[in-house]
Every structure is written in structure tokens, then in C-alpha cells.
Amino acid sequence: MGTLNITKAKKRLSNSNLLFIIAAVIFVLMYLFSIISFPGSFMQFQTFFDLFNLNAPLIIMTLGLCIVMIGGGIDISIGAVCGLVTMACAVLLESEMGSLWGALLLALGIGIAFGLLQGYLIAYLEIQPFIVTLAGLFLANGLLTTLHKDPINVTRPDFVALRDFDIVIPWLGTKNRLDIFIPCEIKPGVIVVVVLVALIAVLMKWSRFGRNVYAVGGNSQSAMMLGINVKRTVFLTYVICGLTAGIAGFVFIMTTGAGNIGNAAGFEIKAIASAIIGGTLLNGGVGNLLGAPIGVLTLLIINELIRAAGVQSNFQAIISGLLLYLFIVLQSVIMSLRDKSKFKLALPPWLKLPWVKDRKDAGTKG
Amino acid sequence: MKTMTPFNIWKNISGSKLFFSFAALVSIFLFDLIFIPNFFAIQLRDGNLYGNVIDIMRSASTVCILAIGMTLVIATGGVDLSVGAVMAISASVAALMMNPYVMAKTLSAETQRLINDPTFTFAPFGSVIIAALVVAVICGLWNGILVAYFNIPAMVATLILMISGRGIAQLITNGIRIQIFYEPFSYIANLWLIIPLPIYIVAFMLVLTWFLTRKTAMGMFIESVGANSRSSFYSGLDEKFIKLLVYAFCGFCAGVAGLIASSNIKTSDANNIGLLLELDAILAVVIGGNMMSGGRFTLLGSVIGALVMQATKISMYNLGVPANAVMAIQGAVVLFVILFYSKQVREF
Numbered sequence: 001m002g003t004l005n006i007t008k009a010k011k012r013l014s015n016s017n018l019l020f021i022i023a024a025v026i027f028v029l030m031y032l033f034s035i036i037s038f039p040g041s042f043m044q045f046q047t048f049f050d051l052f053n054l055n056a057p058l059i060i061m062t063l064g065l066c067i068v069m070i071g072g073g074i075d076i077s078i079g080a081v082c083g084l085v086t087m088a089c090a091v092l093l094e095s096e097m098g099s100l101w102g103a104l105l106l107a108l109g110i111g112i113a114f115g116l117l118q119g120y121l122i123a124y125l126e127i128q129p130f131i132v133t134l135a136g137l138f139l140a141n142g143l144l145t146t147l148h149k150d151p152i153n154v155t156r157p158d159f160v161a162l163r164d165f166d167i168v169i170p171w172l173g174t175k176n177r178l179d180i181f182i183p184c185e186i187k188p189g190v191i192v193v194v195v196l197v198a199l200i201a202v203l204m205k206w207s208r209f210g211r212n213v214y215a216v217g218g219n220s221q222s223a224m225m226l227g228i229n230v231k232r233t234v235f236l237t238y239v240i241c242g243l244t245a246g247i248a249g250f251v252f253i254m255t256t257g258a259g260n261i262g263n264a265a266g267f268e269i270k271a272i273a274s275a276i277i278g279g280t281l282l283n284g285g286v287g288n289l290l291g292a293p294i295g296v297l298t299l300l301i302i303n304e305l306i307r308a309a310g311v312q313s314n315f316q317a318i319i320s321g322l323l324l325y326l327f328i329v330l331q332s333v334i335m336s337l338r339d340k341s342k343f344k345l346a347l348p349p350w351l352k353l354p355w356v357k358d359r360k361d362a363g364t365k366g
Numbered sequence: 367m368k369t370m371t372p373f374n375i376w377k378n379i380s381g382s383k384l385f386f387s388f389a390a391l392v393s394i395f396l397f398d399l400i401f402i403p404n405f406f407a408i409q410l411r412d413g414n415l416y417g418n419v420i421d422i423m424r425s426a427s428t429v430c431i432l433a434i435g436m437t438l439v440i441a442t443g444g445v446d447l448s449v450g451a452v453m454a455i456s457a458s459v460a461a462l463m464m465n466p467y468v469m470a471k472t473l474s475a476e477t478q479r480l481i482n483d484p485t486f487t488f489a490p491f492g493s494v495i496i497a498a499l500v501v502a503v504i505c506g507l508w509n510g511i512l513v514a515y516f517n518i519p520a521m522v523a524t525l526i527l528m529i530s531g532r533g534i535a536q537l538i539t540n541g542i543r544i545q546i547f548y549e550p551f552s553y554i555a556n557l558w559l560i561i562p563l564p565i566y567i568v569a570f571m572l573v574l575t576w577f578l579t580r581k582t583a584m585g586m587f588i589e590s591v592g593a594n595s596r597s598s599f600y601s602g603l604d605e606k607f608i609k610l611l612v613y614a615f616c617g618f619c620a621g622v623a624g625l626i627a628s629s630n631i632k633t634s635d636a637n638n639i640g641l642l643l644e645l646d647a648i649l650a651v652v653i654g655g656n657m658m659s660g661g662r663f664t665l666l667g668s669v670i671g672a673l674v675m676q677a678t679k680i681s682m683y684n685l686g687v688p689a690n691a692v693m694a695i696q697g698a699v700v701l702f703v704i705l706f707y708s709k710q711v712r713e714f
Binding site for chain 1: 530532
């Protein structure tokens with residue numbers, strides 16, 4: 001019976017995976033480019049790990065945002081929620097009844113509370129997600145500043161121990177100028193990132209909920225026809241996004257050890273940009289969760305490169321904006337090439353170059 | 367035949383697009399009437415009016431103007447996140463044209479005197495205003511081209527200018543906060559002709575936009591593009607060009623708002639002018655009863671929405687609520703108002 005020939009159907013790469021691969025290639029190219037141009041700093045392993053160490057909250061937030069964006073929504077409150085969580089945790093830890101577990105519970109609680117509120121308004125009351133989360137941003141930001149105005153440095157011994165805790169990799173590291181071997185260090189936040197990436201990627205790839213999110217984001221009408229509970233799926237995406245924002249807040253304070261009004265300010269914009277670079281489309285239905293960390297790292301490397309090149313700080317914003325623009329155009333070009341439609345810019349007649357003739361015109365005239 | 371029973375009249379009123387925004391404004395004012403003594407007191411000083419209500423209108427003027435432009439953009443089904451950055455750009459251009467000498471590293475005594483001279487301006491006042499507005503319109507055109515002709519989602523396309531716009535504004539002034547001493551420029555926000563000049567500017571912009579959209583076919587075109595851009599294309603509209611025009615107009619509004627904001631503080635502060643105002647403007651438009659998905663729009667509603675936001679803020683200040691908490695209360699008010707726009711709540 002073993003002679004049965006099974007010819008595998010030729011599988012077409014899905015849009016999500018294609019965009020993910022593009023993002024990954026871009027990331028690798030960017031990193032190679034930075035190694036070539038600044039071999040002294042980018043060759044060190046610690047530089048690579050520091051990208052994770054310092055930006056673990058952003059990666060976690062982007063993961064949650066990706067789920068929402070795949071489901072066809074948007075959440076711009078995550079930065080403010082993350083900031084609120086750091087401040088609330090700092091206030092709790094500095095008070096007498098504070099404990100580490102209490103702070104962790106508080107972080108998760110605040111995140112889930114925002115997720116529940118916004119998810120309910122968006123999924124069941126059908127209010128535009130942009131507006132609801134914008135109001136959520138105002139609410140979280142206001143609560144953050146109301147809670148405490150001044151920066152709080154958490155000085156609890158058990159928390160400080162957690163903050164300063166580093167996982168040392170003894171076999172990996174660099175020698176400094178005095179020939180002393182310095183091993184690489186990883187913050188515990190990175191472990192959280194790795195676990196969450198694996199967990200959420202598996203959830204989105206193989207669980208029923210994950211596939212439902214893709215279906216709803218692709219076309220909510222036909223998802224409903226298939227018998228998917230659209231409202232509950234959308235609701236759950238926002239709850240998970242709120243939860244990740246809460247975790248991000250806890251990781252944030254675990255890294256910096258202080259509550260501050262400026263914590264995580266503007267992270268929502270960075271997260272949206274990273275998600276887009278990572279291959280998640282704003283229209284919904286397309287995206288790979290592994291693209292989220294790749295997108296964040298690409299964005300960070302761009303920033304690091306600009307900083308390493310010593311460009312004036314005014315240019316940094318402009319250059320990252322322009323690069324974002326490049327990625328988006330690249331994505332749209334590739335997507336339309338893929339649809340076998342001829343890519344053409346829909347330029348107005350007065351912007352068209354005079355010597356480029358429309359093929360259609362030539363056909364009708366000739 | 368419909369009879370005018372009280373029920374029908376109520377249905378007409380509550381079905382109106384303006385009803386909820388207007389009701390929100392009235393209920394905030396009622397709240398003030400009860401809880402804050404002398405909230406509505408208006409003083410007459412030197413023939414000019416001063417008071418809380420005037421103050422609300424004056425400080426809401428930038429958001430009102432932004433909201434007017436944003437209404438049209440949202441009506442076409444888009445959104446413009448870059449208006450805050452465009453405000454900063456137009457303010458920087460204006461400040462630089464009035465006083466380019468501050469860019470020099472060392473100042474001679476003569477230029478020092480010129481800089482502090484309230485009657486000195488490098489470029490004539492009119493050309494300063496025109497240049498600032500032209501630059502703002504160019505920013506709007508950039509957004510419009512990306513959205514209409516490159517088919518990039520509006521939120522992503524304007525996000526680019528939102529991120530890089532502040533960098534551009536800083537680049538124009540070389541990162542310096544230019545103080546503006548030129549006297550006529552400060553009149554834009556600080557002159558009182560019985561009521562402050564910004565209120566007249568808002569009224570002018572509102573009437574102008576209303577005239578352009580409601581007395582020509584433009585408003586209908588915009589609504590048609592927002593409701594269904596493909597079908598408006600098939601019915602012969604150049605829907606891409608209409609989108610381009612709308613974004614350019616939104617840029618123009620942001621330019622005007624930027625001039626008012628910088629004139630108010632007599633500085634071009636590239637970092638802080640218009641910071642987060644794009645969010646205020648979007649909220650104002652939504653409170654005004656416009657759908658984010660596009661389609662029909664009401665300009666007056668957006669202006670009332672901006673007033674609701676500002677009235678909440680000023681009432682809270684008057685109550686003695688710390689400035690920190692006001693943002694949270696604003697968020698709660700917005701959440702409460704938009705609840706009424708949900709179909710489920712309305713049917714309930």
C-alpha cells in the first residue's frame with residue numbers, strides 16, 4: 001500500500017507570510033548594512049540584545065496591536081494605558097501595602113479593564129474603533145497625570161532586585177579594550193517577550209480564535225455568514241490588546257524602575273508604524289504575528305543608524321517618516337504585482353509624463 | 367398626512383444631526399449654571415467683552431478651524447492626523463520670514479535692536495501670512511496625493527507627515543524657538559474688536575466653507591465620494607481630485623490655526639504648537655455627529671463639538687479641578703456623548 005503516490009498541491013504563499021518574509025529580509029539587510037557601516041558597535045552581540053532589553057514594552061504592545069489590526073480595527077490608546085500602568089504600579093509599590101504580585105495583578109487588571117471597556121463599545125455598540133480608543137487615550141492620559149504628577153522612583157528592595165536582575169550568558173560576549181571578557185546580559189523582560197511572541201503566534205496560527213480573527217478582518221460580512229461570532233471575536237481582540245498593554249506597562253517599569261508621566265508617551269504611533277513595517281495591513285485580515293517584533297526591530301535599527309551616523313536630530317523624524325513611506329509604497333507595489341494586475345500609479349492627467357502614452361489610448365487610436 | 371403632534375416634533379428635533387452635540391453643549395452650560403456661580407458673567411472693559419463664554423470661544427478657535435477642515439476630510443472617508451504638525455510648520459515659516467536674523471550664531475547690536483523692535487518685519491506682513499498658508503496647503507496636497515493617487519490608507523499616509531512634520535518644522539527654524547516681537551502679528555489672536563479676533567476668523571472660515579460646500583455642488587460631491595467612492599467614479603465624478611482638494615483645504619485650515627496658535631503665544635514653538643490638537647479636532651468632528659466612515663457631514667456640528675470640548679475644559683478649571691484631571695474628564699465626556707451615536711443605544 002505504500003506505493004500510493006501523493007502529489008502535494010502546490011501551495012501559494014499567503015499574503016501574510018509574503019509580507020512577513022519581505023519585512024524579515026528588509027530587517028536582515030538593514031542589520032547587515034549597519035554592521036558594514038558601523039562594525040565597531042553593531043558587531044557586538046550586546047547591541048543586538050540591547051535592542052530587546054530597552055524596547056521590550058514596545059514589542060509586547062505591537063503584538064497586541066497586530067491582533068487588533070488583523071481583526072480590522074485600530075487601538076491608539078495602548079501607549080497611554082501602558083504609561084498609566086507604570087505609574088499605578090509605581091504608586092502601589094511605594095505605598096505600604098504594595099507587593100510585587102499585587103503590582104503585577106494591578107497591571108493586568110488595568111490593561112484588561114481598558115480592553116473590556118473599549119472592546120464592548122467597539123464590538124457590541126458598534127462605535128468607530130478610532131474614536132473609542134482616542135477617547136480611551138484621553139482617559140488614560142488624564143488618569144495618569146491625576147494619579148501622580150512627579151516621577152516616582154521605586155525603592156523597594158525586592159523590586160530593585162527584580163529591576164537589576166540580569167540573565168548573564170557566559171559563553172557569549174565581547175572583550176573590551178583592557179581585554180576583560182564582558183558577557184552578554186539579558187533583562188527578564190526579554191523572556192516575557194519571547195514567551196508572548198511564541199504564545200500569541202501559536203494562538204493566531206492554530207487556534208480557532210486566531211483563524212476567526214483573520215476571517216473577521218478579511219471580510220466581517222462573510223465571516224458572519226460562516227457562522228463566526230463576529231462581535232465576540234472583535235471584542236476579544238481588544239481585550240487581548242489591553243492585556244498586552246498592561247503587561248507592557250509592567251515590563252516597562254521592570255526595566256526603568258520608575259513611574260513617570262512621560263512613560264510610553266507616543267508609543268502608540270511607534271507601535272502602529274512597527275506593525276505596518278512588520279507586514280500587518282491596516283485594512284485587516286493580513287499579517288503575521290512574527291512580523292511584529294521584526295517591525296519594531298527594523299524601526300529601532302533605523303533610529304539607531306540615524307543616531308550612529310550623527311545626523312542632526314531634526315532629521316531623525318523626517319528620515320524615519322520617509323522610510324516608513326518607502327516601506328508602505330513597497331508593500332503596495334508588491335501586493336498589486338501579486339494580484340497579477342499591472343502596477344500603475346493612478347496619476348492625474350496633469351501629473352502624467354507627456355512621453356508615457358497610455359496603452360489603452362494607443363490601442364483605441366491604432 | 368403627518369400631523370404635528372408633540373411626539374412628531376420631538377422626533378424631528380432628536381433626529382436632527384445637530385441634536386446630540388447641541389444637547390451636550392447645553393447640558394454642560396446647565397451644569398455650569400447650577401454649580402459655578404457667575405459663570406456666565408460678562409464684563410465690559412474699554413468697550414470689549416470679557417468672560418468665561420468669550421474665553422471658551424476664543425480658546426476653542428484653533429480646534430474649531432481644524433475641525434472645519436477635518437470635517438470635510440472625514441466626510442470623504444479619510445482622516446488627517448498631520449494637522450498638528452502642519453500647524454507647527456506654518457508657524458515656523460511665518461516666524462522665520464518675519465525674523466530670519468535670529469538664525470545667525472552671533473548678533474550684532476544693530477540686528478539685536480531690529481529683533482526686539484515691534485515694528486520690524488523682514489518680509490511684508492501680507493506675504494508672511496500668504497507664505498505660511500501656501501506651505502500649509504502644500505503639506506495638505508502631499509497628503510492628498512498620497513491618499514487619492516497612491517491609494518494609501520488615509521491614516522497611514524497622514525501618519526508619515528505627522529511623524530516627520532515636527533522634524534520639518536524644527537528644521538525650518540533650526541530647532542530654535544523664535545520669539546515674535548512684530549506687533550501686528552500678535553493681533554491675530556490678541557486683538558479684541560468687542561469680541562476677540564479669532565472668533566471672527568472662525569466665523570469667516572465657517573461661512574466660507576459653508577458657502578463653498580453648500581452653495582456649490584462641492585458638498586454633494588464630497589458626500590458622494592465619502593458614501594461610495596467607486597460609484598461616484600462611475601457616475602462621472604473625478605473622485606481622486608475631490609479628495610486631493612479636500613486634503614489641501616484641510617492643510618489650509620491647519621495653516622490658519624497654526625498662525626492663530628503662534629500669534630497667541632508670540633512664539634514659533636515647533637515642538638508644542640498643535641501638539642495632540644489633531645486628536646481634539648477628530649473628537650470635535652465626531653461629537654458633532656459626523657460618521658468616521660464618511661458620507662453626510664455637518665460643519666456647524668463640528669464647531670459645536672469643538673466648543674463642547676473647550677467648555678468642558680474651562681468649566682472644570684472654574685470648578686477648581688486640577689489641570690491634570692481635566693483630560694480624563696474630557697475623555698469620559700467624549701465616551702458618553704459618542705455612546706448616543708451608537709445605533710444600539712439609540713434603539714434602546
